[in-house]
Amino acid sequence: xxxxxxxxxxxxxxxxxxxxxxxxxxxxxxxxxIPVTAEDLYIKLKRDGISISLSTxxxxxxxxxxxxxxxxxxxPDYNKAVFEYNHNEHxxxxxxxxxxxxxxxxxxxxxEFEKFIESKFDFTVKGHNLEVYGYCxxxxxxxxxxxxxxxxxxxxxx
Amino acid sequence: xxxxxxxxxxxxxxxxxxxxxxxxxxxxxxxxxIPVTAEDLYIKLKRDGISISLSTxxxxxxxxxxxxxxxxxxxPDYNKAVFEYNHNEHxxxxxxxxxxxxxxxxxxxxxEFEKFIESKFDFTVKGHNLEVYGYCxxxxxxxxxxxxxxxxxxxxxx
DNA sequence: ATTGCAAATGCGAATCATTCGCAAAAACAA
DNA sequence: TTGTTTTTGCGAATGATTCGCATTTGCAAT
Numbered sequence: 102x103x104x105x106x107x108x109x110x111x112x113x114x115x116x117x118x119x120x121x122x123x124x125x126x127x128x129x130x131x132x133x134x135i136p137v138t139a140e141d142l143y144i145k146l147k148r149d150g151i152s153i154s155l156s157t158x159x160x161x162x163x164x165x166x167x168x169x170x171x172x173x174x175x176x177p178d179y180n181k182a183v184f185e186y187n188h189n190e191h192x193x194x195x196x197x198x199x200x201x202x203x204x205x206x207x208x209x210x211x212x213e214f215e216k217f218i219e220s221k222f223d224f225t226v227k228g229h230n231l232e233v234y235g236y237c238x239x240x241x242x243x244x245x246x247x248x249x250x251x252x253x254x255x256x257x258x259x
Numbered sequence: 260x261x262x263x264x265x266x267x268x269x270x271x272x273x274x275x276x277x278x279x280x281x282x283x284x285x286x287x288x289x290x291x292x293i294p295v296t297a298e299d300l301y302i303k304l305k306r307d308g309i310s311i312s313l314s315t316x317x318x319x320x321x322x323x324x325x326x327x328x329x330x331x332x333x334x335p336d337y338n339k340a341v342f343e344y345n346h347n348e349h350x351x352x353x354x355x356x357x358x359x360x361x362x363x364x365x366x367x368x369x370x371e372f373e374k375f376i377e378s379k380f381d382f383t384v385k386g387h388n389l390e391v392y393g394y395c396x397x398x399x400x401x402x403x404x405x406x407x408x409x410x411x412x413x414x415x416x417x
Numbered sequence: 418a419t420t421g422c423a424a425a426t427g428c429g430a431a432t433c434a435t436t437c438g439c440a441a442a443a444a445c446a447a
Numbered sequence: 448t449t450g451t452t453t454t455t456g457c458g459a460a461t462g463a464t465t466c467g468c469a470t471t472t473g474c475a476a477t
Contacts, residue, residue, distance in 0.1 A: 118444055118453055139435080154456045159435060161454090175333040177388055180464075181434065195382050206380070210372040215391060218364060223396035224353050230335055231389045233373060238381035276424060276473050297464080312427045317464060319425090338435075339463065 115168040125151050126161050127186065130171065135203050136183035136194070176201055177234065197237035204237070273326040283309050284319050285344065288329060293361050294341035294352070334359055335392065355395035362395070 108127045112119045129145055130137070137145070143158045162184050165171035172187045174194075179201055194203045215226045266285045270277045287303055288295070295303070301316045320342050323329035330345045332352075337359055352361045373384045 120443070120454065122455075156436075156457075157455055163436090164454095173336070175335065177333065178331070195376060195380065195384075197382075198385060204380075206376060210368060211389075211391075214368040218353060218391055222353065222362075222364070224355075224391075225394040225399075226353075226391055227356060227393035229389065229391045231369075231387065233369075233376055233382075233384055233387045235385035236383040241383075278425065278473070280426075314428075314465075315426055321465090322425095 111170060115170070117164065117168065122151075122153050122157055123161055123165070125149075125153070126158065126165070127170070130184065130186040133185065135205075136172075136174065136185040138181045138183050140181075142184065174230065174232070176203065177232070193231045193233065195237070196232050196234040197240050198234050199236060199240035202237055202239075203232075206233070269328060273328070275322065275326065280309075280311055280315055281319055281323070283307075283311070284316065284323070285328070288342065288344040291343065293363075294330075294332065294343040296339045296341055298339075300342065332388065332390070334361065335390070351389045351391065353395070354390050354392040355398050356392050357394060357398035360395055360397075361390075364391070 108124050109119045111127070112123060117123065125146055126142065129142060129149070139159050139162055140155070142162070143153070143155050146153050146158070162171060162173070166173040166184065170187055172185050173182050174185075175182055176196055178198075183203065190207060191209045192205050192207045193209060194205055196203045209231070211229055211231065215229065218224060219226050266282050267277045269285070270281060275281065283304055284300065287300060287307070297317050297320055298313070300320070301311070301313050304311050304316070320329060320331070324331040324342065328345055330343050331340050332343075333340055334354055336356075341361065348365060349367045350363050350365045351367060352363055354361045367389070369387055369389065373387065376382060377384055
């Protein structure tokens with residue numbers, strides 16, 4: 102039980118029981134380059150020969166998310182939540198508005214902005230959410246999509 | 260029909276028919292200080308004596324959003340979409356993780372970051388999504404919530 | 418104005434992601 | 448091993464959103 106003991110600690114620290122399903126989920130997530138939906142993960146686990154139910158996947162992800170072990174986010178105009186292992190490196194993502202692929206970008210330009218907000222409003226900043234969207238290399242930028250402030254329309258006809 | 264002609268133009272420009280429902284929705288949205296859910300809007304319209312069905316509200320919002328007239332976004336850990344009129348001022352929001360209230364903040368610190376991304380990755384930036392979350396003035400910061408990188412757990416028990 | 422056609426709407430049913438209830442199966446402390 | 452607390456499986460329930468289709472409306476051409 103070498104590598105697993107790592108997850109063991111992570112879980113125990115937060116008063117979570119160390120179950121094989123949680124190990125499997127954490128391991129699968131940690132291996133994912135990009136955030137996945139609960140169902141993606143479920144399928145992946147099944148494919149790896151792990152017997153688990155979809156509701157368990159949802160429940161575990163939710164629990165792990167609540168404990169900060171997993172990050173949960175939403176892709177604009179995509180009505181599913183996606184999850185990723187929280188590497189505790191602060192980073193954001195680029196999301197392709199065509200194929201919905203998400204890829205990480207390290208670094209964060211927001212420290213000052215948060216200070217600004219706290220100084221200007223009576224608001225205690227606890228975090229933020231930032232995604233940049235556009236066209237990934239595969240999808241190109243041939244489309245003449247208009248650039249709305251939140252989520253362009255898909256190219257419709259034209 | 261003085262004020263309404265404005266919406267008329269907005270709609271016509273995008274090849275949308277000018278219907279009273281769309282006027283009503285745009286007017287209601289433009290009057291909202293904060294983003295609202297489709298259902299909030301539906302209730303508001305009903306209260307104002309407008310006869311409309313919930314599916315029409317959804318459909319209109321979606322259409323208006325696709326055309327860039329309305330902004331659609333997601334509040335983390337709140338499984339509903341919220342909508343607001345697109346004033347075309349670029350702005351973001353502070354979201355209270357306790358009461359889910361959202362308030363706008365003008366200004367945006369991301370221009371450089373977007374340039375950085377385009378220069379570093381083969382990605383064509385079309386927009387972004389940024390929300391800051393924490394505790395609003397009403398909800399205070401008394402809770403000792405941990406600050407995860409995306410959405411703290413609610414204070415559980417304690 | 419009238420006509421005709423495409424787009425928009427109402428209504429309820431359908432869908433889809435996510436959650437819940439509850440009994441059975443772990444985990445883990447004693 | 449035993450008892451207590453969590454977790455899990457399964458399927459049913461939920462809740463937001465979408466869809467189908469018949470009806471109505473907007474609006475351009477007559």
